[in-house]
Each structure stands twice: as C-alpha cells, then as structure tokens.
Amino acid sequence: IKVAEKHYEKDQESKTSFTAEPLSEIHFGQNYTDSSVSKVFLNGLIYIGLIILALATLNFINLETAQAISRAKEVGIRKTLGGRRVELILQFLTETYLLVILATGVGLVLVEFLRTLFISYLPDGFAMDFFAIQNVVFYLVFPILLSIVSGIYPSMILSGYDPQRALKGEKLAHQGFSFGVFLRKNLTVLQFSSSIAFIILVLVLNYQIRFVSSQPLGFDKGAIMYSSLPFMSDPDKMVQLQDRLNLNSAVKGSSLSGSLVSSTSLWTSDSYIPVDTTEKQVYVQVMNVDSAFISVNGIPLLAGKSQLIQTDEILVNKNFLKEAGITDPEEGLNLEIRFGGGQKKIVGVFDNFHSRTLREEIQPMIMTTNPKFFQSVTVKLASGQNLAAAKQELETIYKSIYPYETAEFKFLDEQIAQFYAEDLRIRNVLGAACVLAILISIMGLFALSSHTIAQRSKEISIRKVLGASLAQILGLISKEYFLLVGVSFLLAVFPAYYFLRDWLDGFEYRVEMPYFLFVLSGLGVMLICLLIVGLHSYIAAQTNPAKVLKDE
Incomplete structure (x- = not known):
C-alpha cells in the first residue's frame, strides 16, 4: 500500500485500491483464467478421497467382524496348541497389512489410468513422480497406519474367542446387547448415509445445471463465432x-x-x-x-x-x-x-x-x-x-x-458452457464417488445380512416348520433393514441439504430445493437394500429345515 501511495497519482473523481496476493496463491486466482485451478475443487477431491477411504475402512471392519465366526476353529486350535493372544493379533494385523500393500500396488497402477481418464480436470503437464522421496515415504508409512486402524478391532475380536466354544462350533449367540452386532449395524448405517448423501448431491447438482443450461439467455448464441483482436x-x-x-x-x-x-x-x-x-x-x-x-x-x-x-x-x-x-x-x-x-x-x-x-x-x-x-x-x-x-x-x-497475430475463431456457446465447467466437474467427481460409495455399502450390507441370516437360520427353519409363509419370513428378516436405511436417510439428509443450500444460493436463478430427489434417493437405496436382503432371505427360506435342525 505504501508503494502504491508513493508511485500512483491519485484521482479526486475516482477511487483505486490495491491488494497484495501471496505468490503461492496466484495459480488459484481468478485473474489467471488460462491456467488457474480451483482450490475449492482440489480440496473437494481430497475430502472425497478421504470419505471413500473411510468407507472402505469401515467396510473392511464390518466384513472381517461379520465373517470372524468362519475362523473360530482356527483360533481355537491355535490357542489350544499354546498360541498367545498377542501373537494372534499380530498375525491378523499382518494379514491386513498384506492386503493393504496389495491394494496400494493396485492403486498405483490405477493412478495412471485415472490420470488419463480425468486429464481435462488436471493442469496441463501434470504427471506423477512415483519415486519422489515424499511418495516413497507415503508408500511405506501409510499402509502401516491404515492396517492398524482397520485391522485392530477385527483382530481383537478374532483373538478373543474362547477355544472350547470355538472348537465345538458354537455360533456365539449373544443374549441382550452385543457390541459386535451394534457396531456392524452402525457401520452399515454410516456407509448407507454416505451413499444416500452422494446420490442426493449428484441428482440435485445435475438438476440445477440442467435448469441453468435450459434458461433463455436473451440473445442468440447459435452459429456465432468470435476471436480476440490485437x-x-x-x-x-x-x-x-x-x-x-x-x-x-x-x-x-x-x-x-x-x-x-x-x-x-x-x-x-x-x-x-x-x-x-x-x-x-x-x-x-x-x-x-x-x-x-x-x-x-x-x-x-x-x-x-x-x-x-x-x-x-x-x-x-x-x-x-x-x-x-x-x-x-x-x-x-x-x-x-x-x-x-x-x-x-x-x-x-x-x-x-x-x-x-x-x-x-x-x-x-x-x-x-x-x-x-x-x-x-x-x-x-x-x-x-x-x-x-x-x-x-x-x-x-x-x-x-x-x-x-494468432487467428483462432471459437464458438460462443462453448464459451458460455465454460461458465459451469467447474460445477460439471464437481458433479462428475461426485458421481464417481457415488458409485464407489454404493458398491462399498452393498458389500457391507451383503456381509451383515449373510451373517445375520446365518445366525438366524435355525429360527427361520423352525418358523417354516410351524407353517410360516415365504412372505412372512422375508418380512421378518427385512423389517430391521427398513429401520437401518431410515436412520441412514435421516443422517444423510441434513449435511446434503446444508451443502446444497449454500451451493444453490450461489445462483441468482435457481430451482427450489428439489425435496422429491431426496425421497427418490432414499427409496432407491431402500430398494437396493431389500433386493440384497430379500435374496439372502429367500435362499435361507428355501433350505430344507431338516438339514438345519439335524443337531437339535
């Protein structure tokens, strides 16, 4: 400011102000439109990546704890032969670490594919230096941290089985409150909440973008070309x-x-x-x-x-x-x-x-x-x-x-389309995240429903022997998932609403909040949930009761 006051001649009829900008922020500034990058968009990519990683971690915990019963006899034998719990925990953490290392390798292979796929979203000349020192440190340290976070609880559950009960093949049915069941259900709720939120965001963003794209602009943009003059x-x-x-x-x-x-x-x-x-x-x-x-x-x-x-x-x-x-x-x-x-x-x-x-x-x-x-x-x-x-x-x-001079004529409608280029990028990235979140949620639900139905297989068989119809059995198993998806919907609605409200407020011409898209998102996830649970329930209901109850 002092430099401006010293060298800039003041005009009594006009006011001119100067502001300083950090050199590190120039690349993100709006005054450099030819090469500028949206910092909000880049940060959004990071947040979405962290959300997907968190969902995958939660899903891994859910799958491991739901399928833990299948390794109960292994744990029982290891403990009977003198295996200590600490050794078992280290074994299961090592198995998790190997999975994470494998996933890291696959991820590195996918990086180049994704870079090519989303090249229009990235700055010109962007390339990954896979062997940079900070990247090598990341490859070594991050899998360890992720293995501990995602593997510690399942390893504690697996290593905590009682050898005598495990070797007898007991299903460890719990009376009253079970923290494991409580955790699995809540992890599934969080996964479906994220899926519903992503679906809502994508649908509403697309709805608003289609709205602004269809609005009359008050002039004719068709077959108009332009070029800059010297x-x-x-x-x-x-x-x-x-x-x-x-x-x-x-x-x-x-x-x-x-x-x-x-x-x-x-x-x-x-x-x-x-x-x-x-x-x-x-x-x-x-x-x-x-x-x-x-x-x-x-x-x-x-x-x-x-x-x-x-x-x-x-x-x-x-x-x-x-x-x-x-x-x-x-x-x-x-x-x-x-x-x-x-x-x-x-x-x-x-x-x-x-x-x-x-x-x-x-x-x-x-x-x-x-x-x-x-x-x-x-x-x-x-x-x-x-x-x-x-x-x-x-x-x-x-x-x-x-x-x-360099002569290049461009179409006006392409220039106007660039007004909403970042919004389209956000929609597309959220769409990709939505697909991943849904897949992860389906895997978590698949594990939870298979575990739950396996635990209730005798109950289903007894009800079938006593005359329960297929519809009654399906309703019995499915009703708790109505509640889970309902809670997921409530948890997803509020953050999605507040994000969309702020985003829509940025448009002078906008749609009213399309609440019907919220409902459609919830119903869509509910339908997916019922299809998966219904399939598991149908298979369980078709099993011969004599085969299930032969030990009773």
Whole structure:
C-alpha cells in the first residue's frame, strides 16, 4: 500500500485500491483464467478421497467382524496348541497389512489410468513422480497406519474367542446387547448415509445445471463465432477486418466490441438519472459495442435504434429504465443522463439479457461506443454452413489483416458452457464417488445380512416348520433393514441439504430445493437394500429345515 501511495497519482473523481496476493496463491486466482485451478475443487477431491477411504475402512471392519465366526476353529486350535493372544493379533494385523500393500500396488497402477481418464480436470503437464522421496515415504508409512486402524478391532475380536466354544462350533449367540452386532449395524448405517448423501448431491447438482443450461439467455448464441483482436489495434484495421468478413458468403453479419455478449468480463460505472431537480445515482454495467452488436447477437430491440453514431449516444436495457421509474421503453428515448464525465442521450432501448452467468442477476446496462478499445470480433454465420470450413475461412481473412497475430475463431456457446465447467466437474467427481460409495455399502450390507441370516437360520427353519409363509419370513428378516436405511436417510439428509443450500444460493436463478430427489434417493437405496436382503432371505427360506435342525 505504501508503494502504491508513493508511485500512483491519485484521482479526486475516482477511487483505486490495491491488494497484495501471496505468490503461492496466484495459480488459484481468478485473474489467471488460462491456467488457474480451483482450490475449492482440489480440496473437494481430497475430502472425497478421504470419505471413500473411510468407507472402505469401515467396510473392511464390518466384513472381517461379520465373517470372524468362519475362523473360530482356527483360533481355537491355535490357542489350544499354546498360541498367545498377542501373537494372534499380530498375525491378523499382518494379514491386513498384506492386503493393504496389495491394494496400494493396485492403486498405483490405477493412478495412471485415472490420470488419463480425468486429464481435462488436471493442469496441463501434470504427471506423477512415483519415486519422489515424499511418495516413497507415503508408500511405506501409510499402509502401516491404515492396517492398524482397520485391522485392530477385527483382530481383537478374532483373538478373543474362547477355544472350547470355538472348537465345538458354537455360533456365539449373544443374549441382550452385543457390541459386535451394534457396531456392524452402525457401520452399515454410516456407509448407507454416505451413499444416500452422494446420490442426493449428484441428482440435485445435475438438476440445477440442467435448469441453468435450459434458461433463455436473451440473445442468440447459435452459429456465432468470435476471436480476440490485437490490443489497441488501429480502428481502421478493425473496420477493414469487419468489412472483409461481411463480404464472405458464410457470414450473415459481424460486430466489433470490447467484450463478448456473455463472458466473465465486467466493466461497471456510475450513472446519474435526472429526477425532478435532483439526480439518482445508478450503478450500471457498461459494454463497449458498435452499431451491429445488437443485431448480430440477436438481442431484442424494444425502442429506438441500435446504431451508435455520435459519441454522446447510448443504448440502455429495460432494467436501467426500471431504475429510472420508466415502464414504457418509448418514454426513455432521448432522455439525457450523466455518464462517463458528460451528458449522454438514450437513442435505443434493448431487452434484458444475461451478459454473465446465471449466478448473477441482470444489472442495469449501458452500451456505449469507443472503437479504440474494441477487443473482440463476433461473427454470425449464415444458416446451412459447413462450420469447419467457415471457421477456416474466417481465420484466413483474419490472417490477411493481421498476419503476425494468432487467428483462432471459437464458438460462443462453448464459451458460455465454460461458465459451469467447474460445477460439471464437481458433479462428475461426485458421481464417481457415488458409485464407489454404493458398491462399498452393498458389500457391507451383503456381509451383515449373510451373517445375520446365518445366525438366524435355525429360527427361520423352525418358523417354516410351524407353517410360516415365504412372505412372512422375508418380512421378518427385512423389517430391521427398513429401520437401518431410515436412520441412514435421516443422517444423510441434513449435511446434503446444508451443502446444497449454500451451493444453490450461489445462483441468482435457481430451482427450489428439489425435496422429491431426496425421497427418490432414499427409496432407491431402500430398494437396493431389500433386493440384497430379500435374496439372502429367500435362499435361507428355501433350505430344507431338516438339514438345519439335524443337531437339535
């Protein structure tokens, strides 16, 4: 700030402020759009990765504890032969560590595949240095920590079996409260909560993105191409380029302007509207355009003309007249306002259009003309054109006027689509996380339901002998899973709602919170749950009771 005060000449009529930015943050800044990376998006990837890892860890604990009974005899024999509990714990932790090491190896193989798959999400030139010292340390240390976190509880359960009961093949049925059963059910609840939350997020993000993509923008974005002009180019050369473009048979019309009809560019200023004997200050968005801008971009003209011939002539939008208290566009014509250090006359009124993203409301706007500061050329192509051929012709004309400049014409609709590129990335990443979370949850539920039904196999057989129908048995087994999914839904709704509320609040034009998508997500997970549990229950119900009850 002191440097600015020393070297920057102050202007009494305007205020200029300077802010410092850490060098390490420049890459994430919005002023470097060609190479900037969203820090929010990168952090989101980290958080999603941690969530998936946590779900996988919980699922491993769930599977190991649910299947522990299958190793009960092994534990009983080891203890009978003198094996100590500490040795058993170390054995099971070692087995877990080997699984984690194997998973780490598979993960390293998948890294390059995923890097190629998501290359558009990553900075240019991004590559993994697998043998960097910090990565090697990670390969060695992280599997140990993960093995301890995920393996300690299952190893304690396995090593704690009573040898006598284990060798007799008892199923260790518990009377009253069982911490193991309680833990498995709660881990399953957490897994399904994450799955439901991810599903809700993906559905609502997609719903809002489709909404903003389908909204009328107030101008014609079809078959419009644009290119940048050299900085501070000679106005005569710009007009020469425009004339050459208009002579081409593929071109319906062309326009010169300071910015595109819809972009991230923003020029704002103050204007003063006469009200009785005073003036009303109105904060406006300003666009520097030529006389063809309105017609080339298909912006509806409500009154007056679109040509800006004199420097004191301006065009305004309907929202500007609203600020002036004028409802009829014709009444706004020839109104003189103070703007840009002088008096300006309104010669035309155009309809409101979205000059920026739908995250922002349409501001009062003034269009003025200053050819020295035109920076873009926009071309409206005639109907029925070969777009690739037309693009090449436009670039050839551009090079004939500016032989030392890089000529590249792009489509306006692709530029507008970039407004929501990060939202699409977030949706796609959440979609991938959603699939993983659902798969992990299904595996956890599969283990829990198979363990539960195995524990209740005799009960199912006795009920079948006593005349219970298949529907009654399925209902008996399934009802507790209704409760589990219901609790999961309640746990998922609140964090998903608060995240989506903040995200939707970032859009000036947005859908109302689509609660029906919340319900659909819960019902979808409920259906998956019932299919898995129903399949297990059906198999158990079809088993011959005599085979199950032969020892009774």
